[in-house]
Amino acid sequence: MWIQMENKLTKNLYLFPYLLWIALFVIAPILLVLYYSFFDIEGNLSLINYQKFFTPVYLKMTFSSFWYAFLITAISLLIAYPTAYLLTKTKHKQLWLLLIIVPSWINLLLKAYAFIGIFGTYGAANSFLNLMGIGSQQILFTDFSFIFVSVYIFIPFMILPIFNSLNELNPTLLDAANDLGASKWTTFRRVIFPLTIDGVKSGCQVVFIPALSLFMLTRLIAGNRVITLGTSIEQHFLVTQDWGMGSTIAVFLIIIMVVIMVVTNTRKRGV
Amino acid sequence: MNKLVRFFLIIALASAVLLFTISSLNTSQGYSGGNTLTIYNWGDYIDEDLIKQFEKETGIKVIYETFDSNEAMLTKIQQGGTTYDIAVPSEYMIDKMRHENLLLPLDQTKLPNLKYIDKRFMDLSFDPGNKYSIPYFWGTVGIVYNKKMLNGKNLTSWNDLWDPELQNEILLLDGAREVMGMGLNSLGYSLNDTKQAHLIAAKEKLDTLTPNVKAIVGDEIKMLLANEEASVGLVWSGDASEIMSENEDLDYVVPKEGSNLWFDNMVIPKTAKHIEAAHKFINFMLDPKVAAQNTEYVGYSTPNKQALKYMPKEIVNDERFYPSPALTKKLEVYDNLGKKNLAYYNELFLQFKMHTK
Structure with a gap:
């Protein structure tokens, strides 16, 4: 009985840092954001921010954030899946994987500035187009450059989980599918893809959620031609100092993210 | 475990050595006593030769730090960690700092060179009567x-x-x-x-x-x-x-x-410890010859009417900047x-x- 109680005590003691962390850095900030969202710009308690969120300006912004985040995730997935598959077939897979991950060690801003140089009117991309006889195009400050750079930044996070789940796939299952007369496409559709769906899901989550609130790239690469919820939050906190409105947008982002997490997780149980 | 302990020991040792180096460097440059002046200005916004000249004339050691946005400067002054004696915020920020009681009033009797400033640039809406600020560049x-x-x-x-x-x-x-x-x-x-x-x-x-x-x-x-x-x-x-x-x-x-x-202006923030020296520095920067030299270096427009006489004609007559x-x-x-x-x-x-x- 004594030992049992002591065990319980130490267990609680170990739990303490975790709980403290969660309370201080997860629950408290969310509550603060929620609290600030109920104040208008002059510090009066009101629901005006929520009312404002449902005006065409912010709804349009929410829609375009979703649309760009969707495009970024979809394109990342289309490139990442075959790449991850190929990687599992190579001899030194860990080395190849490392080479893909290395760029994510470099600071995001540094990469963005590099792309300003590459995509600029006199940059490398346009000299190449000139060489091909196509002539200079505007690449910087377009939807294309924004999506390209975002995909470039997020793709390691998509490849990694897909690679892991492909790597864990039992090769005897493929042999079995083959023996039973399944074509390559059927094997992929009925065996490989369903078994790696978890990797795809966590890859999509890891890409979609941050893509929804991207903000620096919208100015540096898209020249503020793309306005996302993230841009707007940044502006409300730093420029307008309308913390209430900034918090309200953040509250909606949190709700959207929770919904996405819940939806993708319940499907997992269904499979 | 032993390795971990050694790792933390090495980091602690390295920090101690660096801390010691900083403090010994500061004392060797004479930054320890009360005879200093800490200036907080925008990057690349002064002719550094003028700081040396000021140090020679007054015997006051200048510590010069820079910021890159009004907001960053405001945060540092609000926190009050460093005792800045002079800061150079833009006009809208002065209005804000004035209302938040972050500025000390200036003693204009200690600034005789104030008479050289163009009347057009005095007594503006962000600081009526120039109680807290003196224009630096515009x-x-x-x-x-x-x-x-x-x-x-x-x-x-x-x-x-x-x-x-x-x-x-x-x-x-x-x-x-x-x-x-x-x-x-x-x-x-x-x-x-x-x-x-x-x-x-x-x-x-x-x-x-x-x-x-x-x-x-x-x-x-x-x-x-x-x-x-x-x-x-x-x-x-x-x-x-x-x-x-x-x-x-x-x-x-x-x-x-x-x-x-727009204006960038010299002010004495609440954090100031060397108010006498701060006034001396502001007065020094208002000296027409000093202002002229500084303007030629920085390339912005000076509010100092008398300084224009010491500057090349092609700058003064450039209607794009004046x-x-x-x-x-x-x-x-x-x-x-x-x-x-x-x-x-x-x-x-x-x-x-x-x-x-």
Whole structure:
């Protein structure tokens, strides 16, 4: 009985840092954001921010954030899946994987500035187009450059989980599918893809959620031609100092993210 | 476990050595005693020879630190960790700091050189009676354009930007006051207008500019214009003079309808410990010869009337940076419009940004 109680005590003691962390850095900030969202710009308690969120300006912004985040995730997935598959077939897979991950060690801003140089009117991309006889195009400050750079930044996070789940796939299952007369496409559709769906899901989550609130790239690469919820939050906190409105947008982002997490997780149980 | 302990020990040791080095460096340079002056200024915003001259004349050691935005400076002064004796904020920030009681009043009897400052730049709305601040440099908001890329076309008016020939050629600063101000000025309204109808009219006028706007960017605008990424840009005069020295094809104009007039000003923040020395330094910087030398180095416009006499004619007579009295009358300082109006400016600016081509 004594030992049992002591065990319980130490267990609680170990739990303490975790709980403290969660309370201080997860629950408290969310509550603060929620609290600030109920104040208008002059510090009066009101629901005006929520009312404002449902005006065409912010709804349009929410829609375009979703649309760009969707495009970024979809394109990342289309490139990442075959790449991850190929990687599992190579001899030194860990080395190849490392080479893909290395760029994510470099600071995001540094990469963005590099792309300003590459995509600029006199940059490398346009000299190449000139060489091909196509002539200079505007690449910087377009939807294309924004999506390209975002995909470039997020793709390691998509490849990694897909690679892991492909790597864990039992090769005897493929042999079995083959023996039973399944074509390559059927094997992929009925065996490989369903078994790696978890990797795809966590890859999509890891890409979609941050893509929804991207903000620096919208100015540096898209020249503020793309306005996302993230841009707007940044502006409300730093420029307008309308913390209430900034918090309200953040509250909606949190709700959207929770919904996405819940939806993708319940499907997992269904499979 | 042993390895982990050793790892932390090494880091602790390294920190101790660095800390010791810093403190011994500070004492060897004479930064320890009470005879110092800590200045907090924008990067590359003073001729460092003048600091040496001041140290020689007064025997006061100067510690010079820099910031890159008014907001960053405000945060540091609010926290009060470092005892800054002098800071150089812009006018709208002075209004804010004044209301938050972050500034100490100046003793004008200790600033005899104040008489050299042009009366036009004294007693302005952000600090009536110059109780807290003395102008350091001033400038305008205007248009930088590339003569070569525009085939010699001259821009003189805000409305020239709406020229269909400039399609996809304009870079704008990512600032609500600057861009909305451009819209208001182009319609003949004041930069500080708060009438809803005028603001909406300005925003709608700006919407028609979108086919010409290539991008709305931050500080990168200097690099992009110098590299000829676009031929026209909305910039502050200080940035303009900087990039014009990098690219000779660039020219700067303050549009004839009027524009913004801004100031960076010397103040003594609440954190100050060496108030006597701070006054000495401000007075030193107001000396006409010193101001002239500093202006030539920095390249912004000086408010010191007497200093103009010690400067080369081609700088003083350059109407791009020292606009004629007629144009100066049309320049306005940004008033502090209050949070609510500012939020409305930003809301309209956001809508303008979202207006697709």
